Amino acid sequence: MYPIYWSAENPAGGSAFQQSFRLPAEVYLPTASEQTATASPQPDAKLKSTLYSAQLKPYLQVAIPYKSARQKWEPVLQFNEFSAGPLVWVVRSLAKLLLTLKSDRQSTTQGLTATAIGLKEPAFHNIINNIAGVICTCPSSWSEQYRFNLREALLNSKLVKHPQQVFFVEEAIASLLSVLDAGNGEAVQLSHSQGLRSVHTNEQPLVGDTLAINIGATATEMALVDLPENLSQFAHNDFMLHSFAYAGKGIEQDIICQLLLPPKSRQLRSEITGEQVSSQPGLWQSNIPGLDQMHWQSLGLEDLELPRVGEPDIVARIYLQQRLESSLLGQAVLDAALALKLILQHQESFTLDLADQRWVLQRRDLESQVLVPFVRRLNRELNKLLVARGIPTEAINQAILTGGVASIATVNRWLKQKLPNAKIIQDSYLGENGAPNCSRVAYGLAMLPLHPQALEIPRQQYTDYFLFTELLRLLPDRPLSFSEIIQLFEGRGINTRICQQRLLAFLEGELPPGLIPNTPDSAWLTQSSQNNPDYHAIASAPLFEKQGSLTYRPNSQQLSYLRRYLDAIKASTQQSLDEPYTVNFALEV
DSSP, X not given: OOOEEEEEBOTTSSBSSOOBSOOXXXXXXXXXXXXXXXXXXXXXXXXXXXOOEEESGGGGGTOOOEEOTTSOXXXXXXXXXXXXXXXXXXXXXXXXXXXXXXXXTTSSSXXXXXXXXXXXXXXXXXXXXXXXXXXXXXXXXXXXXXXXXXXXXXXXXXXXXXXXXXXXXXXXXXXHHTXXXXXXXXXXXXXXXXXXXXXXXXXXXXXXXXXXXXXXXXXXXXXXXXXXXXGGGOOGGGOEEEEESOSHHHHHHHHIIIIISXXXXXXXXXXXXXXXXXXXXTEXXXXXXXXXXXXXXXXXXXXXXXXOTTSOOHHHHHHHHHHHTTSHHHXXXXXXXXXXXXXXTTSXXXXXXXXXXXXXXXXXXXXXXXXXXXXXXXXXXXXXXXXHHTOOGGGOOEEEEESXXXXXXXXXXXXXXXXXXXXXXXXXXXXXXXXXXXXHHHHHHHHGGGOGGXXXXXXXXXXXXXXXXXXXXXXXXXXXXXXXXXXXXXXTTOOGGGTHHHHHHHHTTOOOTTSSOOTTGGGGBOHHHHTOXXXXXXXXXXXXXXXXXXXXXXXXXXXXXXXXXXXXXXXXXXXXXXXXXXXXXXXXX
């Protein structure tokens, strides 16, 4: 296994930074982004010329991009209070970031070159240009539109030619796969700067009840599985998965709300004496220019309904993020929260100057007001998973803990106390040079071909959008029983045993997840996209009227709306909604 890393060349030909195993999925927004009227005051000239940036991943979950009848890309996202743009920008931006794997001149990040530890550059580029498949993570609670948008970005980047070459694995399952040998018992070795080493962290094989927790940026993912001695005998159905929408970014927002916002935690810098100014060791200041002339109150955070500590509160967190990313001061506050989260893990106090305010914060403040509520939430969510599985905490033999937040001592202490009999497997998040190591989740993705049975084949083969499109295509204009509908699908060669429940959900009134935006993610949309007539028409009435126990009459008007909408999506994207995907994932021996 060969970890991929990026490096950049400066004009003199030397390396501008040490190898980085992670490329932030973040891009600057175009200066010509669609402007939208808001109730907030207009930004000044300096703010209008500010380069805004946007994290890409959260937007991929919102909806599917398409061109409306007016040839306008929908939906349009409200990145912050003064900058908006269509979702298709996000998908195309991700495609251009992926082009850095090819060192492509069309990439948004020219000058970045990618290679892999243990491979010479020509060999790496030969592999990248002949990829058989790409394996991606997907939070277990996220829906088909995220997978659709990621496939579209990969097709746009030309890393793959067909959407069936893109596979998805839940993050917690990938975390577990990263510590296993191959399903046939063959040992797996990882290439690193000193040579090769085993992926194993212990000499004894992992067997029995195993927990994996991945605490990422936007979600915390959990998986429970009873590992057999023969690793070829476990499958995706053996995993019990659970997730909740709170993780690293939520912690940073709670640092702002709980530690920086309350008036009692800060004081005006103008009231600080000269002796106090010079006696504060480890003072942190933002490198964003001009902050000294700004006022904390200009953020207007008191006007917002703030999220509760440790709770997902997705809509409140979206509005808070939009407000903070709408000003230089807000961007500096986000930077400060990240710095505080990292620095207070290694020192007792943290002094911060921002705008006209100063904070002197203690590690115990971070722990008691932010981290302890998060750990309580973790504990409740893990209890739900254990109860659903029907096993006590003492039965867990080993636990894999991954993600940046997983390295925080408060989280580690909790897990060791919670699972007294478990061996805790965890890598250090930061490498020797202080930069993040290659993600254990990425290792697990690379291991999927050695454990093909861990793939959720029904969802990979028959996407929700394919099944729904096929349902609309096959329906006659008369009532049909469920058994008749099943026969129509079987007549098309579709294995209905693995998709019956999804078909029944559509007949009972559910739309495929993400086909149109739903709350809470629709809070990212501009007001005009929230009022999109296509979305309103589709949501205005159910597609079927139920007659009797399992007989359904199609609503001809809704059929017309949906067929027109799906045709618009197909005309706007490279993916076809009309064909199932072949899953050929067996290793050649």
